[in-house]
Amino acid sequence: MKKKIENLLEKACAKLYEQDRYLINMRVCERAIVFRLGIYLQTLINKDSELKLYNLDNEYNKNNRDLKRVPEFENGTYPDLIIHKRGSNRDNMLIIECKTEWNDDISTDIRKLKQFINITGRYKYKYGISIIFRMNMAEIRILEYGKEDEIKILHF
Numbered sequence: 001m002k003k004k005i006e007n008l009l010e011k012a013c014a015k016l017y018e019q020d021r022y023l024i025n026m027r028v029c030e031r032a033i034v035f036r037l038g039i040y041l042q043t044l045i046n047k048d049s050e051l052k053l054y055n056l057d058n059e060y061n062k063n064n065r066d067l068k069r070v071p072e073f074e075n076g077t078y079p080d081l082i083i084h085k086r087g088s089n090r091d092n093m094l095i096i097e098c099k100t101e102w103n104d105d106i107s108t109d110i111r112k113l114k115q116f117i118n119i120t121g122r123y124k125y126k127y128g129i130s131i132i133f134r135m136n137m138a139e140i141r142i143l144e145y146g147k148e149d150e151i152k153i154l155h156f
Contacts, residue, residue, distance in 0.1 A: 017156035
């Protein structure tokens with residue numbers, strides 16, 4: 001599954017840089033870029049027999065009727081993108097936090113992702129992804145609980 005997700009992210013990022021580089025060049029807000037990434041991810045997810053059973057959501061801040069919280073973010077948090085099955089924490093696949101070159105401090109995002117992928121925590125996401133959209137590359141960090149972070153640089 002990890003290789004499948006990496007492949008989807010690489011394709012979605014490539015499409016983003018191909019179709020929407022203008023947004024990055026103009027240094028628009030992160031949300032506009034994440035929205036476009038989500039569109040490309042959804043298109044790819046729809047073509048995958050396994051992943052199309054999941055939901056892709058943007059800034060999904062709920063855990064059933066409560067706020068989505070982790071220990072360091074008790075007032076709630078809004079993950080940029082998640083792939084999950086709504087209404088349960090049994091099938092949380094992927095949580096993605098994004099930043100841009102002009103706002104690339106990912107320290108808070110990494111702490112948040114590590115809490116979401118913690119196997120003793122509430123959510124138990126299988127993977128956490130941090131993406132920094134730079135002018136000519138996407139810097140992707142892949143987090144799995146108990147494993148060393150993997151960093152991929154995609155040049156566009």
